[in-house]
Every structure is written in structure tokens, then in C-alpha cells.
Amino acid sequence: MSELAANSGNSPAVVASPEIAAAGQYLTFVLGGEVYALGILNIKEIIDYGDLTEVPMMPACVRGVINLRGSVVPVVDLFARFGKGSSKIAKRTGIIIVETSAGDGDSANQDIGIIVDAVNEVVDIDRRDIEPPPSFGTGIRPDFISGMAKRNGRFVILLNIDRVLSVDEMTRLSQAAAV
Amino acid sequence: MSFDDQMRDALVTFTIESLELLEDMEMCLLSLEDGEDTTERINSIFRAAHTIKGSAGLFGLDHIVAFTHVVESLLDLLRAGNLSVSPELVAALLPCCDHIGLLVRDVADGKLEADPAVDLTGGQLLEQLQVFLSPLADKNVATAVADRQSKLEASGGGSIESGKWHLSLRFGPDSLRDGMDPLSFIRYLTTFGQITQLTTISEAMPPAEQMDPETCYVGFEINLKSDAGKDEIEGVFEFVQDSSSIRILPLDSEIGEFIDLIKQLPEDDSYLGELLIKSGALTRRELEDALNQQGVNAAGDAGDTAAKQPIGEILVEHQAVQQPIVNAALDKQKQIKDNKARESQSIRVDADRLDKLIDLIGELVIAGSGVNLRAQESKAMALLEATGEMMRLVEEVRDSALQLRMVPIGTTFNRFQRVVRDVSKELGKEIDLIISGGDTEVDKSIVEQISDPLTHLVRNAMDHGIETAELRRERGKSARGVLRLNAYHAAGNIVIEVSDDGGGLNRDKIFEKALERGLISPNAVLSDQEIFAMIFEPGFSTAQKVSNLSGRGVGMDVVKRNVAALRGSIAVESHYGSGSTMRIHLPLTLAxxxxxxxxxxxxxxxxxxxxxxxxxxxxxxxxxxxxxxxxxxxxxxxxxxxxxxxxxxxxxxxxxxxxxxxxxxxxxxxxxxxxxxxxxxxxxxxxxxxxxxxxxxxxxxxxxxxxxxxxxxxxxxxxxxxxxxx
Structure with missing residues (x-):
């Protein structure tokens, strides 16, 4: 199985990122009834949803900005980013603050918040339980997925956060939206 | 952290501090000619030079010490009133300032030894200073200074002078334990020359029962007849220099040398008596006697402490020391106090720490408003009052924390006093610099990066903008050109203006040149703004002749690029015949x-x-x-x-x-x-x-x-x- 994973990892046709998700600790969360997971190394903190300031002239996936202890952090609506319409804000809605590399050679990392319906737990995922992402059928862009983890008999989608929150791509999107 | 690392860190601090001091020094020097009360400024120049010398000495940077010492001597004369401020003097001191800066920067680059080429320039500068020092050579005070100086020059320049030396050695208590036998040093000394007299100083020796046989208590006073230079003799004691006190004086040292010694003492003690003892002008026994005497006198005055006779006076009365030495020690004491006061005026802090503080305070404000909300819900008056007061304080704290990162642009502007002065001399034009808006605050990172482009604009304006005095008179302007630096806040931007009252841009000439270079088509209709913007094209120059200042056409494009890198913009406003204004708009990231x-x-x-x-x-x-x-x-x-x-x-x-x-x-x-x-x-x-x-x-x-x-x-x-x- 690991052989299979390595093979498909090397094939850029399937995944844009050169490697498949590694084993380790993941934070699972719910979004639109689906369970997703993010590697915890990228996650800075989880906060309650609130006090969001909307920014005009932005695509739907950029909800606005929040004040995170004195710095202004953009908040991305992950549901909208997956092209499934905007998230409904509910009692358990939270914002996961994720650190992403800013892309084009900028040394500074950019913090971005993502809106999720509910945060579940931190789980250990074994290498053996990670399957390569399928090329279709998940309902979201294949390059957003870095693997599928089997857990309690169901699949958890491991997100490739650098692709999902690619600042360059979202900037291009919002430029297009503004024109 | 190893000792080497610590030294490296300390060295970095030394270079930063020294460069800052030099900046102050330059500012003060430039303002000296204003003619108002100059005492305070001379004092601060002197202190700057002195501090640099002292710190350089700590790191064993002998070449800096040697050079700075001469400058300091001259400043000392100035301070004492034996010399008066003249434009020539300032003109001679400014390059010295630069030279010290050069030496310090060399050190920062890792060159701890003197560079022969740099030394040569240093020597020439010192010769110029000599002009100011020598006419006073016959005066009493000056003799010692000049004397000292020639010897130090000898050590700095590497030439050897024949003479007699008095060595005052106080070995550190751990010398023996460290394997440094004082005797072996003395024996080694004899290879340089002949020891004519040797006195063992054993006052530090405790009573026999308290004595630790492994501790070195003794010191030596040695008269040495030698052809070796001071630096060579000093080299003998290189291994014990850190822990011991080694002083080498010319043998015929008299009062002047004691004064000199006092001035060079480390600044860790502010008691007059201690200073004198350290200089060797006073023994501890004498001091104790004097202190006892002081106590007795005070008791006689019914405990009125204010009427206590100063220790200096008592010492002079007892003929333990001479008045001039006490005066020198008093000066030194005052200087130590001054330096201490100075140290507390500013603290160097990492920008990162400041940012962290500001973020934390932001969080505090939010947490505070949460508390306030709860207090309002509870409707408890006393609680409301308390939280209200707390919020007010928190906001005040936030405001002052935010101010920490902002610096006035005035410091950057003031640097141009020197540039304008130097360049106008070079060009033979008389140009006044008028600075306004110096207290406009900008984020520190912007201030640091704007100074290069500004320098360029200022030089350009002086070289090409402002006409020669004759031409100005022909055009009916005053012979003195005026260059203005101005800054103000506008719409979340800081605007920096460099304006001159010179010839202005020649629209037709720029048009012609742009045509020639194929930048525009001949029948293009362009606004003034568009034409003036041509000067920011790479390699664009309308100057007829290339000077060493400007005219090569490189520069304005660099300025534009630098400003653009700060997310700013630059615009030109010009009226032919009456001058031009370069206006830089910069964002204030944190303003x-x-x-x-x-x-x-x-x-x-x-x-x-x-x-x-x-x-x-x-x-x-x-x-x-x-x-x-x-x-x-x-x-x-x-x-x-x-x-x-x-x-x-x-x-x-x-x-x-x-x-x-x-x-x-x-x-x-x-x-x-x-x-x-x-x-x-x-x-x-x-x-x-x-x-x-x-x-x-x-x-x-x-x-x-x-x-x-x-x-x-x-x-x-x-x-x-x-x-x-x-």
C-alpha cells in the first residue's frame, strides 16, 4: 500500500503537490457534513467565529478580516472556496487560524483564518491508513486533497493547505472579481 | 554562549553605539558655528569622543584609541576655552569624525587591526589638527596634551621613540592562579631595556592569617629605560591586561600625567577618593585619614551633613595631593555622572519586542472592553468606575506603545546639513538648507530606507537645480541658493519634499532629449507632468557636463525604484527659472x-x-x-x-x-x-x-x-x- 501511495505521489497528474500526506497528527473538522483534516503543524489556533469585518469587492471565498491580537487576518470561507456556496454561521462555527507560506518568494508567512462548521479533535493518522486522493468523486478539486485517511470505517479528506489557501490564486480570483 | 560570542556581541554594540555617537558629534559640530552658547555642545562632542575612545580601548582597538585620543585632546582644549570655535576648526574636525566612523565600520567588518592606507589618511588628518594644537604648546596645560599626543602618535604610527618609561603594575588577584607569575613579566621586561628602579607595592597584602598564598596582592612601580615604544611594552602584559591594571607613563610625568591618568580611569566609581587612589595620586591610607578628618569635622558641626567639607579640600589641605589633580578628578567624577545620566536617556530595544508589546496591548484593550461590557451588564457602579479607569489607562499605554516604533524624520533630515555643507563647498555655491516638518513621524523602517534616495535628490538639486551665484544674480535672485526639506502627513501618506529655488526643469530640453532617445514620438502631446516624468527614465540626463556628483543619468531611476520599493511614488513640480520640487509620497505602514x-x-x-x-x-x-x-x-x-x-x-x-x-x-x-x-x-x-x-x-x-x-x-x-x- 505504501508503495502505491509513493507511486501516485510521484505522479503530478494526480496530485499537484509532489508528495502525499505524511503520517502524523491531524485536526479533524466538519464542513457541510463532510469530515476534513489538516496537519496540526500548520495550525496556530482555533477561535470562535465572531467580529468579522467584511471587505467589499472580494470573491465569496474571502469572507472578510478579523483582529487576531492586533494583527488583521483574512478569513476564508472554505465552503465557498470549494465552490459549494457560503457557510451558514451557526453556534459551533469556528475559525481555524492557519499559517501558510505567502507564495512568491515572500519570506513572511501569512496567517489565514478558515471558517469551519465544527472542530472535532486531534487524531493520529498512520501512514498505512492514508490512501492517495481519488481523481474525482470527492466533490472538491483534486489538487486540494493530499490524501484520504481511513478512520472508524469512513474516509477523512486530508487537505493540502498550501493549495487550498494559495494566496496567489486567491489574489488572482479576487482581482477577477473586482474587474 | 562562549566568550568569543560574547565579545562579538559586545563589539556589535560598540560599533552601533559609536556610530550613533559620531552622528551626535557631527550634529553638534555643525551647530557649533551658530554662535550661541556652545559650552553644552562642546561638552557633548567631547563626551562622544571620550566614550568612543574608552570603549575602543576595552576591545584593544589601539588604532581607534590613538586617533580618537588626539581629537579628544583638541576637544579638551576647546572645552577648557584655550581654543575658540572657528570655521577652520570645525572643518578640520568633521573629517576626523568621518575617519573615526571609517575605523569603526572597519571594525564592524571584522578588521580589528589598523589598515596602513587608512592609517595614512588618519596621520594626515592629525597633522591638520596639529595646527590647532601647536600654537598652544608653550602654555602649561597644553604641554601635557601635546606631549601625550606625540607619544601616542608614536604608538599609533608604529615609529619607535627612545625614552624612559614609568610602569605602574597592579596584577589581578587571580594572576598567580592563572599561571601568570608577575616576576616572569618583569624578567621579560628586561629584554626591552634596563630597569632603573623597582618598588614593590604590597599595601593590598592582608594580615598573614587572612592571606591566601595563591592570590597575588603585590603591585610594582618600575622605572624602565628602553627604546621600545609604548605599544611594545604594553604588549608584554597582554595576557594579564584584562585582570590587572597596567599603566605605562613617561618617567618625567608630573601633574599633567596624573590628570591624564584620572581621565583614563574606568568609569565604575564615582567617589573622588577612589578616583585619586586609582590614579596613584593618593594612597588609601591618606584617603582614610582624610575621611576620618571629614567625620570629625562633621561631628563638630553638630551633624549638619550639608556643611561637610568636601573630601577634595581636605586632601589638598593635608597636602596629600595637589589641587590640579583634585580638579581633574572632580571633572572625571562629573563626567561619570553625566554619562550615567546619558545612559538612562535612551535604551536600545529590538523592533520585534516592540511589535510583540504592541500586539499584547491590543489584546489587553480587547480583553478590557470585554470586562467593561460585563461591568455594564452587572450595573455595579463601583465596578463600572474601576473598569472605566482601567480602560483609560490601557488606552494610554497603547498610545505610548505605538509611539515607540515611530521616529521623527528630523534625524534623517538633519544628516543633510552635512551633505549640503560639503557639497556646496565642492561646487563653490552658497546654499542654505531649510528644514521643516522634522517632527513628522514615520515608521522606523521607512526612515532607514528613505535616506539614500533623499541624498540623491538633494545632491541633484544642488548640482543641477541651484545655479551658480553669478547666474543667480543675473536672474535677479539672491546669491545664496535655498534648498528645502519638508515633510508632512497627508491622507495616510507621509509626503517628503525636496525643493530648490534654482533654474527648474527645462521642458523643451527634456522633450528634445526624450525625442532623441526615442522615448516619445515627435508629435506627441504631453502634459508638463508627463514630460517631467521622463527624468526618471534610466540613463536620462540633460546635463551638458558630467560632474563627479551627478549628471550621468543614473540616479533618478534608482530613486524612483527605491521609492517604489517602499510602495511610494514620486512626482516633480517645476517652474522654469524659479525652481523645482520633488515630492515623495510614502505610506506610513504603522503610522x-x-x-x-x-x-x-x-x-x-x-x-x-x-x-x-x-x-x-x-x-x-x-x-x-x-x-x-x-x-x-x-x-x-x-x-x-x-x-x-x-x-x-x-x-x-x-x-x-x-x-x-x-x-x-x-x-x-x-x-x-x-x-x-x-x-x-x-x-x-x-x-x-x-x-x-x-x-x-x-x-x-x-x-x-x-x-x-x-x-x-x-x-x-x-x-x-x-x-x-x-
Whole structure:
């Protein structure tokens, strides 16, 4: 199985990122009834949803900005980013603050918040339980997925956060939206 | 951290501090000619030189010590009033300042030894100083100085002088334990020359029962007849220099040398007696006697401490020391106090730590407002009062924390005093520099990066802008040219202006040149602005001759690039015959601006106050028009609600904020006016760079983020929109 994973990892046709998700600790969360997971190394903190300031002239996936202890952090609506319409804000809605590399050679990392319906737990995922992402059928862009983890008999989608929150791509999107 | 690392760190601090001191020194030197009371400034110049020398000595940077020492001697004369301030003197001292800077920078680059070529220039500079020192050589005070100087020059320049030396050695208590046998040093000394006299100083020796046989208590006073230079003899004691006190004096040292010794003492003691003892002018026994005497006198005066006789006076009375030495020690004592006071004036802090502090305080404000909210819900008056007071304090703390990162641009401007002075001498033009707006505050990182482009603009203006005195007279201007540096805040930007009253840009000549270089077509119709913008093209120059200052056509494009790198812009305004102004607009990343808060729907928006003319209630009869009647004037209106995509119930009454940019007025329709406030601009991330009409964001007291409106682009946007509609 690991052989299979390595093979498909090397094939850029399937995944844009050169490697498949590694084993380790993941934070699972719910979004639109689906369970997703993010590697915890990228996650800075989880906060309650609130006090969001909307920014005009932005695509739907950029909800606005929040004040995170004195710095202004953009908040991305992950549901909208997956092209499934905007998230409904509910009692358990939270914002996961994720650190992403800013892309084009900028040394500074950019913090971005993502809106999720509910945060579940931190789980250990074994290498053996990670399957390569399928090329279709998940309902979201294949390059957003870095693997599928089997857990309690169901699949958890491991997100490739650098692709999902690619600042360059979202900037291009919002430029297009503004024109 | 190893010792080497520590030394390296210390060395970095030394270079930073020294360069700062040199900057102060230069400023003071330049202002000396103003003619007002110069004592304080001379003192601070002297202190700067002295501190650099002292610190350099700690690191064993002998070449810096040697050079600075001579400069210090001259400054000392100046301080004592034996020399008067003259333009020539200032002109001689300024290059010395630069030279010390060069030496310090060399050290920062890792060159701990003197560079022969640099040394040569140093020697020449010292010769120039000699002109000021030598006429006073016959005076009593000056002799010692000049004497000292020639010897130090010998050690600095490497030549060997024959002479007799008096060595005063106090070995550190751990010398024996460290394997440094004092005797072996003395034996080694004899290889340099002959020891004519040797006295063992054993006063530090404790009673036999307390004595530790492994501790070195003895010191030596040695007269040495040797051809070796001072540095060579000093080299003998290289291994014990850190822990021991080694002083080498010319043998015929008299009072002057003691004074010198006192001045060179480390600044860790501020007791007069201790200073004198350390200089060797006084023994501890003498001091104790004097102190006893002082106690007795004071007791006689019925405990009136204020009437205590100064220890110095007692010592002189007892003929333990001479008056001049006491005076020198008193000076030294004062200087130590001054330096201590100086140290407390400023503290160096990492910018990162400041940022962290500011972030934390922001968090505190938000947490505080949470507490305040709860207090309001509880309706407990006492609690409300307490939280109110706390909030006020927290906000004050936040304001002062934010101020920490901001520095006035004046320090950068002041540096140009020197540039203008030097360049105008070089060009043979008389140019005055007028600085205004120096207390305009900008983020420190911008200040650091703007000085290069500014230097370029200033040099350009002086070389090409301002005409020669003859030409100026012909044109009916005063012979002295005027260069202005100005700074002010405008619309969340800092604007820096470099203006001259010179010839101005020649529109036709630039047009011709641009044509020649194929930048424009011959029948192009261009505005003045567009033509002037040509000067920022790479390699563009209309100068007939190339000087060593400018004229090669490299530069303005670099300036433009540098300014653009700071996300700023540069514009030229010029009138042929009467001068030009270069205007640099820079964003103030973290600057505080005065602003006005308004409310649209549930959103709070912030408008820079300096763009706002007035606020009025929206007349109910405007209907669907996008304009209103403002006292007979047509005022175009901007509906912020649809523009910013804000939903929510529209109120009955609305307000109009009248703004002006570039002569065009516009009215922003808002729901409510919330009032004036001070706003800290927080840049929005990269994601939002393209958004028009938003200049940045700020964090409100309640922790929410508010957007700052970019008035110029909004006005442009609306103009553009209406232009396309009709």
C-alpha cells in the first residue's frame, strides 16, 4: 500500500503537490457534513467565529478580516472556496487560524483564518491508513486533497493547505472579481 | 554562549553605539558655528569622543584609541576655552569624525587591526589638527596634551621613540592562579631595556592569617629605560591586561600625567577618593585619614551633613595631593555622572519586542472592553468606575506603545546639513538648507530606507537645480541658493519634499532629449507632468557636463525604484527659472493618523481627517440624484452602501461627509457620524492589495477591524464611473 501511495505521489497528474500526506497528527473538522483534516503543524489556533469585518469587492471565498491580537487576518470561507456556496454561521462555527507560506518568494508567512462548521479533535493518522486522493468523486478539486485517511470505517479528506489557501490564486480570483 | 560570542556581541554594540555617537558629534559640530552658547555642545562632542575612545580601548582597538585620543585632546582644549570655535576648526574636525566612523565600520567588518592606507589618511588628518594644537604648546596645560599626543602618535604610527618609561603594575588577584607569575613579566621586561628602579607595592597584602598564598596582592612601580615604544611594552602584559591594571607613563610625568591618568580611569566609581587612589595620586591610607578628618569635622558641626567639607579640600589641605589633580578628578567624577545620566536617556530595544508589546496591548484593550461590557451588564457602579479607569489607562499605554516604533524624520533630515555643507563647498555655491516638518513621524523602517534616495535628490538639486551665484544674480535672485526639506502627513501618506529655488526643469530640453532617445514620438502631446516624468527614465540626463556628483543619468531611476520599493511614488513640480520640487509620497505602514469614524449599516468605516472638509445632514429632497446643493455648489455624492456592498436597514436620516482631493469635492453618504479618533493603520494583507477605495484597516477599541477609506481613489473611481456612464 505504501508503495502505491509513493507511486501516485510521484505522479503530478494526480496530485499537484509532489508528495502525499505524511503520517502524523491531524485536526479533524466538519464542513457541510463532510469530515476534513489538516496537519496540526500548520495550525496556530482555533477561535470562535465572531467580529468579522467584511471587505467589499472580494470573491465569496474571502469572507472578510478579523483582529487576531492586533494583527488583521483574512478569513476564508472554505465552503465557498470549494465552490459549494457560503457557510451558514451557526453556534459551533469556528475559525481555524492557519499559517501558510505567502507564495512568491515572500519570506513572511501569512496567517489565514478558515471558517469551519465544527472542530472535532486531534487524531493520529498512520501512514498505512492514508490512501492517495481519488481523481474525482470527492466533490472538491483534486489538487486540494493530499490524501484520504481511513478512520472508524469512513474516509477523512486530508487537505493540502498550501493549495487550498494559495494566496496567489486567491489574489488572482479576487482581482477577477473586482474587474 | 562562549566568550568569543560574547565579545562579538559586545563589539556589535560598540560599533552601533559609536556610530550613533559620531552622528551626535557631527550634529553638534555643525551647530557649533551658530554662535550661541556652545559650552553644552562642546561638552557633548567631547563626551562622544571620550566614550568612543574608552570603549575602543576595552576591545584593544589601539588604532581607534590613538586617533580618537588626539581629537579628544583638541576637544579638551576647546572645552577648557584655550581654543575658540572657528570655521577652520570645525572643518578640520568633521573629517576626523568621518575617519573615526571609517575605523569603526572597519571594525564592524571584522578588521580589528589598523589598515596602513587608512592609517595614512588618519596621520594626515592629525597633522591638520596639529595646527590647532601647536600654537598652544608653550602654555602649561597644553604641554601635557601635546606631549601625550606625540607619544601616542608614536604608538599609533608604529615609529619607535627612545625614552624612559614609568610602569605602574597592579596584577589581578587571580594572576598567580592563572599561571601568570608577575616576576616572569618583569624578567621579560628586561629584554626591552634596563630597569632603573623597582618598588614593590604590597599595601593590598592582608594580615598573614587572612592571606591566601595563591592570590597575588603585590603591585610594582618600575622605572624602565628602553627604546621600545609604548605599544611594545604594553604588549608584554597582554595576557594579564584584562585582570590587572597596567599603566605605562613617561618617567618625567608630573601633574599633567596624573590628570591624564584620572581621565583614563574606568568609569565604575564615582567617589573622588577612589578616583585619586586609582590614579596613584593618593594612597588609601591618606584617603582614610582624610575621611576620618571629614567625620570629625562633621561631628563638630553638630551633624549638619550639608556643611561637610568636601573630601577634595581636605586632601589638598593635608597636602596629600595637589589641587590640579583634585580638579581633574572632580571633572572625571562629573563626567561619570553625566554619562550615567546619558545612559538612562535612551535604551536600545529590538523592533520585534516592540511589535510583540504592541500586539499584547491590543489584546489587553480587547480583553478590557470585554470586562467593561460585563461591568455594564452587572450595573455595579463601583465596578463600572474601576473598569472605566482601567480602560483609560490601557488606552494610554497603547498610545505610548505605538509611539515607540515611530521616529521623527528630523534625524534623517538633519544628516543633510552635512551633505549640503560639503557639497556646496565642492561646487563653490552658497546654499542654505531649510528644514521643516522634522517632527513628522514615520515608521522606523521607512526612515532607514528613505535616506539614500533623499541624498540623491538633494545632491541633484544642488548640482543641477541651484545655479551658480553669478547666474543667480543675473536672474535677479539672491546669491545664496535655498534648498528645502519638508515633510508632512497627508491622507495616510507621509509626503517628503525636496525643493530648490534654482533654474527648474527645462521642458523643451527634456522633450528634445526624450525625442532623441526615442522615448516619445515627435508629435506627441504631453502634459508638463508627463514630460517631467521622463527624468526618471534610466540613463536620462540633460546635463551638458558630467560632474563627479551627478549628471550621468543614473540616479533618478534608482530613486524612483527605491521609492517604489517602499510602495511610494514620486512626482516633480517645476517652474522654469524659479525652481523645482520633488515630492515623495510614502505610506506610513504603522503610522497614526487623525481620522473620522462613520457608520454605514453595521460597518464602521474610517476616513482620514485631513481629507474632510465638513459633515452635514443629507437633505431629504435630493431624491435619486447623485448630487446635492452645497451652498450653491454642486456636490457629487458617493453612496458607500452599495459601493461597499453593505446590507441592513437604511436609517431615516443620513449624513454627508464632504471630502476634498486634488481640488475635487465629493460627498460620502453615511448613516451615522461617530466622531474623531486616532487611528493606527494596519496594512491589509496581500490578498487585498487590489481593492480600490480601501487604504488599509485599523482595529477599533472594541476589537473589531474597521476599513480605512482611500479618499483619492474613491473620488477617482466615482469620477471614472460617471465618465463611462454618460
Amino acid at each position: 497614526i493618523i487623525d481620522s473620522f469614524m462613520v457608520c454605514v449599516g453595521h460597518s464602521t468605516l474610517v476616513i482620514p481627517l485631513d481629507k474632510i472638509l465638513e459633515c452635514i445632514a443629507l437633505p431629504t429632497d435630493t431624491g435619486e440624484h447623485d448630487y446635492m446643493d452645497l451652498r450653491g455648489e454642486v456636490l457629487p455624492l458617493v453612496h458607500l452602501r452599495p459601493l461597499f456592498n453593505i446590507h441592513g436597514k437604511e436609517p431615516q436620516r443620513k449624513n454627508v461627509v464632504v471630502v476634498e482631493h486634488a481640488g475635487i469635492k465629493a460627498g460620502f453618504i453615511v448613516d451615522r457620524l461617530l466622531g474623531e479618533c486616532q487611528t493606527v493603520i494596519k496594512p491589509l494583507g496581500k490578498l487585498f492589495t487590489h481593492i480600490k477605495g480601501v487604504a488599509g484597516s485599523t482595529i477599533l477599541g472594541n476589537g473589531k477591524v474597521a476599513l480605512i477609506l482611500d479618499v483619492p481613489t474613491l473620488v477617482d473611481y466615482v469620477q471614472h464611473k460617471s465618465a463611462t456612464v454618460y
